[in-house]
Amino acid sequence: MNILKTSLKSITALSLAGVLFSCADAPKKSEATEEVQEEIVEETETMETETMGSDFMMPSPIQVAAMFNRSGLKYEGGITNPTSNINKYNTKTARFLNFGVYSADLAYAVLNSERQASLDYIKVVRELSDKIGMPGIFDGGNLLTSFEKNIENQDSILFILTTIKLRTDDYLAENNDQSKEAVFFAAAWVEGMYLGSKSATTESSITPRIIEQMTILTNVIGAVKSQNDESLDLTYLIEGLERIHNTFEGFAEVKSLENEDVSFSDVNLTNEEIATLNKEIETLRTKIING
Amino acid sequence: MKKITFALFSIVAVLAFSSAVIDASCDSKVLKKESVSELNPFYYSASKVTEISYDYKASRREIEVPLFKGEKYKLVFNKKGLPKDVIVEIFDKDKSHSNRDAVFTSEANAAEIVSYSPEKSKNLFIRYTIPKADGVEESGCLVFVLGYQLTFVADEKK
Numbered sequence: 001m002n003i004l005k006t007s008l009k010s011i012t013a014l015s016l017a018g019v020l021f022s023c024a025d026a027p028k029k030s031e032a033t034e035e036v037q038e039e040i041v042e043e044t045e046t047m048e049t050e051t052m053g054s055d056f057m058m059p060s061p062i063q064v065a066a067m068f069n070r071s072g073l074k075y076e077g078g079i080t081n082p083t084s085n086i087n088k089y090n091t092k093t094a095r096f097l098n099f100g101v102y103s104a105d106l107a108y109a110v111l112n113s114e115r116q117a118s119l120d121y122i123k124v125v126r127e128l129s130d131k132i133g134m135p136g137i138f139d140g141g142n143l144l145t146s147f148e149k150n151i152e153n154q155d156s157i158l159f160i161l162t163t164i165k166l167r168t169d170d171y172l173a174e175n176n177d178q179s180k181e182a183v184f185f186a187a188a189w190v191e192g193m194y195l196g197s198k199s200a201t202t203e204s205s206i207t208p209r210i211i212e213q214m215t216i217l218t219n220v221i222g223a224v225k226s227q228n229d230e231s232l233d234l235t236y237l238i239e240g241l242e243r244i245h246n247t248f249e250g251f252a253e254v255k256s257l258e259n260e261d262v263s264f265s266d267v268n269l270t271n272e273e274i275a276t277l278n279k280e281i282e283t284l285r286t287k288i289i290n291g
Numbered sequence: 292m293k294k295i296t297f298a299l300f301s302i303v304a305v306l307a308f309s310s311a312v313i314d315a316s317c318d319s320k321v322l323k324k325e326s327v328s329e330l331n332p333f334y335y336s337a338s339k340v341t342e343i344s345y346d347y348k349a350s351r352r353e354i355e356v357p358l359f360k361g362e363k364y365k366l367v368f369n370k371k372g373l374p375k376d377v378i379v380e381i382f383d384k385d386k387s388h389s390n391r392d393a394v395f396t397s398e399a400n401a402a403e404i405v406s407y408s409p410e411k412s413k414n415l416f417i418r419y420t421i422p423k424a425d426g427v428e429e430s431g432c433l434v435f436v437l438g439y440q441l442t443f444v445a446d447e448k449k
């Protein structure tokens with residue numbers, strides 16, 4: 001019993017010492033009051049430097065698809081990534097990237113009220129989420145059932161799509177793996193840009209939207225580079241995105257933009273330049289969907 | 292026996308006290324869910340949970356948020372996970388512009404959840420100003436959720 005008493009006293013003393021030690025490390029009020037007047041420490045989480053890339057707030061792929069949709073795109077069923085391709089995706093990298101691709105295809109189908117395609121794509125998105133290790137985002141299948149039941153109700157379908165996005169973000173946050181969001185988004189971005197370029201019509205006003213999307217590419221590349229999972233081979237993705245970026249930056253009118261306050265939406269590209277850009281996008285997209 | 296009970300009670304009390312002082316409660320999932328409910332009628336786009344550590348000096352952090360032209364957005368900030376207020380300011384230019392003006396500030400707003408909907412959409416730069424610590428090391432989290440208006444082409448025609 002004496003040993004126990006001694007141990008308890010020691011533990012109590014150590015606990016108190018621990019608290020006192022932590023307090024000793026903490027700033028003293030008088031010191032802090034004096035110093036705050038002199039300096040405010042600045043820390044930037046923008047994508048200006050690659051090391052801080054993962055902190056850039058990625059847009060939603062659903063929103064990108066919605067913007068293209070409102071620009072007057074016509075749905076082209078044959079241009080999305082075939083659902084049968086899922087059998088090709090046997091590597092972790094292929095599964096992560098094509099989770100993003102199929103998410104963009106799903107948004108494209110839903111926003112164009114293509115019900116059968118929507119059902120087909122949500123099934124492959126779910127299958128890949130399971131294989132990636134994120135089964136929770138579909139709530140054990142309940143979300144898929146709800147999607148099927150509400151296929152006629154566009155508001156409900158959109159709500160389910162954004163719920164999938166929210167749960168994916170939650171999953172990544174819970175696993176301290178938020179940098180993976182950039183991988184999903186980059187692949188979805190490539191697919192969205194591909195669909196946008198392929199389904200544009202003469203009446204659509206897609207070109208300004210494509211140019212606007214180019215303005216976030218530097219941030220996307222930085223965010224993909226900042227993720228540190230060595231089991232993912234993202235070299236070709238980064239190189240492909242950089243080629244697209246460099247192609248865009250190389251256009252005469254883009255290079256002439258010395259005044260940084262000029263909006264990229266004011267840029268006019270020639271048909272040849274748009275075709276060159278689209279070719280680079282298509283090349284990268286082909287590599288991604290081939291697994 | 293009484294001494295043992297007292298010692299055990301002391302340990303529990305000390306550990307509970309130290310935990311309460313050093314770590315503010317921050318259930319980011321719950322806070323995010325609460326913030327998402329504030330987005331209505333906008334749809335969830337993205338979120339960012341920023342861990343806030345109060346240091347011996349006041350500090351600032353900045354987040355860049357891409358917003359696309361012609362789109363409608365709502366930004367919601369949930370400060371319930373903070374032991375001490377953090378000022379949220381929103382700028383339309385990054386910090387390299389010394390003369391930039393804030394288009395929004397939470398400074399005079401005591402609410403724990405604040406929101407902002409820009410009239411025109413362009414990239415925004417959010418600045419958190421974190422006050423200095425008051426004698427003990429403190430931490431918490433600030434949840435930021437972005438919502439956007441999502442419409443079909445058919446909706447626009449109507």
